[in-house]
Amino acid sequence: xxxxxxxxxxxxxxHHAVSVALNEWADKINKESNGRIKVTVDKAxxxxxxxxxxxxxxxxxxxxxxxxxxxxxxxxxxxxxxLPFLVPSAEEGSRKITEIWQKHFxxxxxxxxxxLAIHVHSPGVLHxxxxxxxxxxLNGMKIRTIGSGVKWAEALGATAVVMPASKAHxxxxxxxxxxxxxxxxxxxxxxxxxLLPYHLEVPNGFYTIAFFFAMNQKFYDSLPADLQALIxxxxxxxxxxxxGRAWDAAAAKTRSDIxxxxxxxxxxxxxxxxxxxxxxxxxxxxxxxxKAEAQGIDADAVLAEFSE
Amino acid sequence: xxxxxxxxxxxxxxxxxxxxxxxIGASMAISAFTGILILYGFDTASFIIGxxxxxxxxxxxxxxxxxxxxxxxxxxxxxxxxxxxxxxxxLFGGLKGSLAMSTxxxxxCFAAVSGSSLATATALGQVALPEMKKYGYSDALATGAVxxxxxxxVLIPPSIIxxxxxxxxxxxxxxxxxxxxxxxxMQLIIYTLTIVIVVRMWPKSAGAGTPxxxxxxxxxxxxxxxxVSLFVLIIGGLYxxxxxxxxxxxxxxxFALIIGLIRxxxxxxxxxxxxxxxxxxxxxxxxxxxxxxxxxxFFVLTRANITIADYIVSFDAPPMLILLSILLIYLILGCxxxxxxxxxxxxxxxxxxxxNLGYDPVWFGIILVIVVETGMITPxxxxxxxxxxxxxxxVKLSTIFKGVTPFWAADxxxxxxxxxxxxxxxxxx
Amino acid sequence: xIGEYARRTTAVFTVVVLAALSVLIFIDVIGRxxxxxxxxxxxxxxxxxxxxxxxxxxxxxxxxxxxxxLEFIMIKASHGWRTVLEKLSQFAVLLVTAGIGWGLFERxxxxxxxxxxxxxxxxxxxxxxxxxxxxxxxxxxxxARLLFSPDSSDLPSGEPNHD
Ligand code: NA
Ligand code: NA
Numbered sequence: 001x002x003x004x005x006x007x008x009x010x011x012x013x014x015h016h017a018v019s020v021a022l023n024e025w026a027d028k029i030n031k032e033s034n035g036r037i038k039v040t041v042d043k044a045x046x047x048x049x050x051x052x053x054x055x056x057x058x059x060x061x062x063x064x065x066x067x068x069x070x071x072x073x074x075x076x077x078x079x080x081x082x083l084p085f086l087v088p089s090a091e092e093g094s095r096k097i098t099e100i101w102q103k104h105f106x107x108x109x110x111x112x113x114x115x116l117a118i119h120v121h122s123p124g125v126l127h128x129x130x131x132x133x134x135x136x137x138l139n140g141m142k143i144r145t146i147g148s149g150v151k152w153a154e155a156l157g158a159t160a161v162v163m164p165a166s167k168a169h170x171x172x173x174x175x176x177x178x179x180x181x182x183x184x185x186x187x188x189x190x191x192x193x194x195l196l197p198y199h200l201e202v203p204n205g206f207y208t209i210a211f212f213f214a215m216n217q218k219f220y221d222s223l224p225a226d227l228q229a230l231i232x233x234x235x236x237x238x239x240x241x242x243x244g245r246a247w248d249a250a251a252a253k254t255r256s257d258i259x260x261x262x263x264x265x266x267x268x269x270x271x272x273x274x275x276x277x278x279x280x281x282x283x284x285x286x287x288x289x290x291k292a293e294a295q296g297i298d299a300d301a302v303l304a305e306f307s308e
Numbered sequence: 309x310x311x312x313x314x315x316x317x318x319x320x321x322x323x324x325x326x327x328x329x330x331x332i333g334a335s336m337a338i339s340a341f342t343g344i345l346i347l348y349g350f351d352t353a354s355f356i357i358g359x360x361x362x363x364x365x366x367x368x369x370x371x372x373x374x375x376x377x378x379x380x381x382x383x384x385x386x387x388x389x390x391x392x393x394x395x396x397x398x399l400f401g402g403l404k405g406s407l408a409m410s411t412x413x414x415x416x417c418f419a420a421v422s423g424s425s426l427a428t429a430t431a432l433g434q435v436a437l438p439e440m441k442k443y444g445y446s447d448a449l450a451t452g453a454v455x456x457x458x459x460x461x462v463l464i465p466p467s468i469i470x471x472x473x474x475x476x477x478x479x480x481x482x483x484x485x486x487x488x489x490x491x492x493x494m495q496l497i498i499y500t501l502t503i504v505i506v507v508r509m510w511p512k513s514a515g516a517g518t519p520x521x522x523x524x525x526x527x528x529x530x531x532x533x534x535x536v537s538l539f540v541l542i543i544g545g546l547y548x549x550x551x552x553x554x555x556x557x558x559x560x561x562x563f564a565l566i567i568g569l570i571r572x573x574x575x576x577x578x579x580x581x582x583x584x585x586x587x588x589x590x591x592x593x594x595x596x597x598x599x600x601x602x603x604x605x606f607f608v609l610t611r612a613n614i615t616i617a618d619y620i621v622s623f624d625a626p627p628m629l630i631l632l633s634i635l636l637i638y639l640i641l642g643c644x645x646x647x648x649x650x651x652x653x654x655x656x657x658x659x660x661x662x663x664n665l666g667y668d669p670v671w672f673g674i675i676l677v678i679v680v681e682t683g684m685i686t687p688x689x690x691x692x693x694x695x696x697x698x699x700x701x702x703v704k705l706s707t708i709f710k711g712v713t714p715f716w717a718a719d720x721x722x723x724x725x726x727x728x729x730x731x732x733x734x735x736x737x
Numbered sequence: 738x739i740g741e742y743a744r745r746t747t748a749v750f751t752v753v754v755l756a757a758l759s760v761l762i763f764i765d766v767i768g769r770x771x772x773x774x775x776x777x778x779x780x781x782x783x784x785x786x787x788x789x790x791x792x793x794x795x796x797x798x799x800x801x802x803x804x805x806x807l808e809f810i811m812i813k814a815s816h817g818w819r820t821v822l823e824k825l826s827q828f829a830v831l832l833v834t835a836g837i838g839w840g841l842f843e844r845x846x847x848x849x850x851x852x853x854x855x856x857x858x859x860x861x862x863x864x865x866x867x868x869x870x871x872x873x874x875x876x877x878x879x880x881a882r883l884l885f886s887p888d889s890s891d892l893p894s895g896e897p898n899h900d
Contacts, residue, residue, distance in 0.1 A: 044608040044660075047359040054359075054847065060352045060609075073854035142769070150857060162780055162857060170480055174549045176769070325829065329811040329822050331804030334829040341836060358840030358847075365788035365841075365869050368780055374755060374790050375762070551766070554783075558762025583752040584797070587790070591798025594791045595830070596805055598837065649805045 001038035003223065005029070005215075008056065008064030009042040010049045017185060018065065018119075018211070021246035025234065032230055037223075049164075053212065057112050062219040068118075068210040069147025076291055077105045078118055078210055082148050083288060084281040085204040086306045087123050090183075090251070093208055094119035094244030096306060098237045104302055108295060110212065114220040116231075117213045117240035121183040122251035123205025127196040128179035129172070131265065134273045135280065144168055144177040148284065149207055153181065155280045165190060172196065181206055184251035184258070193258065199266045202274060213243065309346060311610045318343035318606060332649045336599030340606035348609065356609075360601045364594060368554070369475050374590040375557035376466040379538075379564045381582035386568030388534045389417045393436075395531030401520030405507040407443055408453040408514060411436045412499050415457025416464060417535060425458030425684060426646045429692045432458070433699045444515030447703045449506060452711025455692040456499060459681040459719070462647060464492035465543055466557065469648050469677055472593070476600065476652070477659050479669045481553040482546050487670050487733050489543060491678065491726055498718045506714050534567050547736070593648065600652035607656045617660035627665040631727075634658060635679050642683015643690050650680045670737065671730050678726070682719040685712045740878040744800060747875040751793025758786040778857035785865050792837075792872040799830055800879045824884065831880040838873040845870055 007022055014020075019041065026039035047055055052066030053074075068075045069082070078101055080086075087093030097118045101109070132138055135157045143158040146165075153160040161177045165186065171177040172195045179196065187193050213235075220231060258264045269277065285303070292299040309317070318339045325335035345353040364370070383389065393414035400406035414436065419428040433454045440450035462469060465485040474481035507514045520528075542560050545551035551559065568574030607613040620630060642650055662672050684692045687709040697705055726733055761782060769775040776782070798804060804826075811822055848863035855862060 042608070043611070043614050046605060046608050047356065048363050050853075051359045051362075054355065054851075058351055058355045060348065060355055069856070071851065071853045072856050072859070073852050147856060159774060161775065166478060170482060170552060174482070174552055176552060326807050327810060328825060329806050329808055330826050330829045331806045333804060334826070334833045337833045337836065338829060354840065354843055357836050358844040361837045361840040361869075361873070362844055362866065365791050366784040366865070367787055367791070368784050370791070371758060371762070371783055371787050374794070375759060378755065378759065554762060555766045558759055558766060561759040562763045580752070583755055584748070586755060587748070587751050587794040587797040588801050588803050589794075589798075590790060591794035591796065592803040592805060594795045595798065595833065598833070644807060644809070646805050 001035055003037045003219075003227070005037050005039045005062045005219070007039065007041045008046050008052060008061040010045050010052050010064070010066055012043045012045060013189060014043070016189065017246040017250035018243060021243050022065070022213075024246075025239070025242075029230065029234060032234075033227060037227060037230075053113070053214065056214050056216050059216045059218055061216070063116070063213070063215040065211055065213045067147075068212060072147065075109050075210075075212070076288075077295065077297060078109050078212075079148060080288055080292070080302060081118070081120055081210050081306075082208055083285050084152060084207055085202065085278065087120055087205045087208045088203075090120050090122040090208070090244035090247040091241045092244070093123075094240035095237045097210060098240035100302055100305055102236070104297060108297075110214060112217065114215040114217050114231075114235075115212060116215055116235035117237075117243060118210055119213065119240045119243040119247070120208040120210050122185065122208075122244075122247050123201075124181050124183055124207040124209075126179060126181055126200040126206055127187060127192065128198045128200070129196060130178065131198045131267075132179070132200050133267055133269065135276060141178045142176065144171055144180040147209065148288075149181055151287070152207055152281070152284050155283060156277070168192065169195070183208075183247070184254040185247070187258070188254045193261075193264075197264050199258065199264065201266065201268050202277060211243075213239070311347060311612065314343050314347050315610055315612045317346075322603075331595060332645070332653060333595035333597070333599035336596075336653065337602045340599070340602035343606045344609060352609075356605050357602070360598060360605060363601055364598045367475070369481070370471075370597070372466075372471045372481065372553050372557045373468055373593055374586055375554075375561050376468060376471070377589050378582060378586040379466070379557065379560040381585050382561065382564040382568055382574065382579070383535065383538060384418065385578040385582050386534075386564070386571060386574040388538070388564075388567070389414060391531040392417050392535045395528040398520050398524050398528035399532070401518055401524065404511070405449070405503040405514040407436075407440050407445060408449055408503045408507075409500055411440065411450075411453045412457040412460065412496070412503070415454060416460035416496065419458040419461025424646055424648065425462050425681060426692055426695055428458030428461065429455050429695045430699065433696050437696075437700055440515075446510070446513040446711075447700070447707050448711030449503070449510075449513040450711070451693075451696050451700065451703060451708040452713075452715055453503070455685050455690070455696050455708065455712045456715035456719075458692065459684065460492060460495050460499065462681050463488050463495065463674070463677050464539075465489065465546070466560065467677070468593070469651060470673060471553070472597065472648060473651055473655065473673045473676070475597075476604070476655050477669055477673070479673060483670045483737055484673050485543070485546050485553060486736050487674050488677075489547075489736060490732055491674055491722070494722055494725075494732075495719070498722055499715060502714045502718045534571065538564060538567065596649060596652050600656065603653075604656040613657050613660050616657060617664045620661050621664045627667070630665060631662070631667065634661070635675070635723075635727075638676065638679045639683045639686060642680035643686050644683075645680075645691070647677065647680040647684065650683075651676060668730065668734065671733050674733050675723070675726060678719070678723055682716065682723065685716050685719070687713060687716065690716075740882045743875045744796060744879050747793050747796045747872060750872075751790060751797065754786050754789040754793070758783065758790060761786065778855065781855040781858055781860065785860075788865065788869040789872060792869055792876060795834070795837075796872070796876040796879050799834065799876060799883065802883075804830065827880065827884040831877070831884050834873065834876040834880045838870060838877050841866055841870040841873050 022041050026041050029037055029039045050070040052064050055061055056064045068079050081093055081097040101118055138156050138158045141158045142161045143153045144161045145153050150160040163171055168180055168190050259266055289299040321339035322335050344356055393410050396410035396413045397406055400409050415428050415432050418432050419425050436454055437450055465488050470484040471481055474484050542556045545556050684690050693708045696708055765776045765779040845863050845866040848866055853862045
């Protein structure tokens with residue numbers, strides 16, 4: 001092959017939705033470039049999760065993916081999508097945030113790589129050991145979360161416990177945490193289904209996490225125009241939606257397994273609780289708005305685009 | 309140069325540097341760095357070295373290591389280990405071979421501190437060997453007990469080597485600790501039985517031992533209390549889910565400190581000495597963990613470990629055959645190297661293979677530690693034996709090996725049991 | 738001599754931070770179990786303390802020559818060869834500490850540009866990395882001093898770990 005495109009993969013679980021989707025993306029590029037680009041997806045982690053973005057920026061690999069909250073302060077505009085109640089599905093949320101980045105943030109964030117897509121995980125659900133239907137039940141509960149989830153968990157009346165997802169099982173089994181904010185599929189992939197029998201859903205999700213899928217800028221620039229066009233055609237909002245769709249499918253599978261399991265109970269919030277939650281989320285949203293406006297962003301316009 | 313050529317170069321460099329007595333951590337780091345530099349250039353190499361330096365420094369999980377070492381140092385300096393030795397010899401008093409049994413127990417505790425049976429054999433040999441000589445023990449039994457005793461403490465939690473294995477392979481450290489309890493206690497029992505059998509078959513190998521009255525035996529119990537309560541606190545807390553391993557380590561330090569202060573056996577000087585000694589051991593581990601992470605990154609970048617693992621699995625040999633071959637290699641290599649070095653050096657390549665074969669990572673961690681520790685007392689090369697030879701140069705090497713052989717046979721028996729019945733290790737989880 | 742001064746300062750500092758680390762974890766657990774409020778940002782504090790403990794300890798272990806190695810050639814070697822091998826080891830350790838120092842320096846600059854913060858307390862990570870770099874410099878100084886002292890006998894040789 002003329003060009004080797006290595007994709008770093010910080011979650012090498014071969015069954016993970018994004019791993020599967022990235023392999024599909026790789027096959028597509030291999031085929032459409034007639035083998036001129038050889039794409040491979042890693043099966044083991046290089047460096048630390050938090051270092052994935054720099055890994056791409058430095059050109060250790062040609063592309064890769066990682067979570068935005070791992071590098072607090074770096075991508076806080078794009079993290080707008082993580083605010084409560086903005087993501088009806090991973091597919092919709094991913095498409096929307098990539099469009100918003102293109103329109104509003106492209107000159108401010110991800111300027112030092114070729115960003116292929118920002119995608120999100122399927123709408124966040126609250127999974128707990130004890131039944132929870134309202135913030136009153138959450139009082140004093142220890143909820144594992146990361147990033148902007150910390151303030152949110154606190155606004156919900158819980159105590160936030162911050163730790164990596166890989167330690168979630170240990171934390172829940174040892175009573176260090178009583179519940180977790182997680183997308184559905186993560187309950188199975190982190191083996192939490194025996195620990196957490198109660199699940200609370202809200203329309204458009206409690207939260208989500210944003211991920212980048214980015215390419216080394218020099219590598220992109222080194223490609224001839226036709227191959228650059230190929231990469232362009234396989235990036236942007238539709239590629240984001242494709243990654244989100246994979247995540248939605250994985251989440252739906254786990255959700256239906258759990259819904260069929262008599263040991264589990266899935267609840268949805270009542271409309272009164274929902275308006276209480278919306279009220280509580282206002283401080284979180286206001287905080288993001290202040291940060292965005294300080295950078296000269298029309299924050300209200302951005303937020304309005306989510307409901308278009 | 310191709311990736312395969314560079315991988316061969318890196319492995320040769322690593323072995324060459326190790327043979328030249330260069331610290332293993334440095335050998336791993338330098339050879340891995342050279343490989344990355346050749347294949348991927350300076351920018352990548354300098355990025356990776358920076359990431360790995362950040363990873364070993366700003367590491368939450370690794371804080372278990374200095375904390376448990378500190379706990380052990382405090383316990384030893386406040387006289388808890390010495391009390392254990394004395395308590396055991398009173399408790400077993402009158403029993404033929406009682407001093408050897410106490411030595412086993414004391415070595416176990418001491419190794420729990422240092423995480424190294426090699427350091428234990430060197431340090432405790434100087435105390436226990438003259439004592440046993442005084443009571444008419446044969447050189448073989450006395451040296452054998454010291455060489456073998458330390459290997460117990462390396463496995464019984466808190467086990468530094470299991471923490472490092474857990475961090476490297478992302479295996480739950482709690483699970484590893486809980487799984488180590490039964491194999492560790494088995495070892496204690498099997499070693500004690502070994503001594504009983506040895507003194508029965510060769511009555512001259514142990515002195516009669518001073519009989520102790522029931523009252524004396526009972527008076528031994530408080531002496532055992534401190535160390536036993538520390539152990540119970542940690543394992544009980546982990547098993548019942550009260551603590552995470554990090555919390556158990558933090559609690560262990562404070563608890564050892566409180567016991568020491570209550571016993572009035574811990575002076576300010578002891579505390580400072582414990583802290584200083586902890587930093588020396590931790591620094592040794594820092595270098596070797598740094599080297600291991602560099603090597604892991606080299607293997608991941610070249611994908612050599614996955615390639616090797618896929619290749620081995622492609623033979624379609626029965627997994628048990630592959631596993632036994634790996635363990636045999638460990639047993640042989642374990643003769644030469646302290647266990648922590650051994651595990652860090654080999655895990656980047658071996659772990660993906662074992663995972664591919666479908667073995668439980670917790671179970672394998674326990675088996676691995678037992679095998680490398682058994683290697684250290686394996687005739688005719690086990691490194692612990694040479695360490696003891698350097699303390700008692702007048703005793704013949706063959707005598708020490710004769711003494712250690714019954715313990716080695718006991719280890720192999722236990723290993724076979726644990727491999728045939730994985731449930732022994734895993735059922736507490 | 739500045740090297741000795743740096744080593745001693747690092748030694749004292751490392752010991753103090755190690756003690757503080759134990760207390761920090763103890764308070765965090767007590768806080769969570771008894772008062773149901775863990776110390777905010779305890780994970781990042783522990784990580785920061787650990788950087789001091791690990792790199793400071795590296796300095797100490799290098800000074801007292803505690804690094805694990807295969808010694809059977811060393812034991813068989815003549816006095817002259819043993820000195821050569823010893824210097825080779827010291828050179829290797831110097832290279833590695835220098836590498837760690839360089840890596841941390843490089844990360845410090847890059848983290849300053851990207852402005853990454855710790856997740857809860859929002860401390861600038863580059864300052865923490867920069868601080869770690871300073872301790873690594875002490876490790877480099879100790880390693881260099883070992884290598885360039887013509888006779889290492891003025892330095893303590895591998896003090897037994899458990900005296
Ligand atoms: Na131990
Ligand atoms: Na060994």
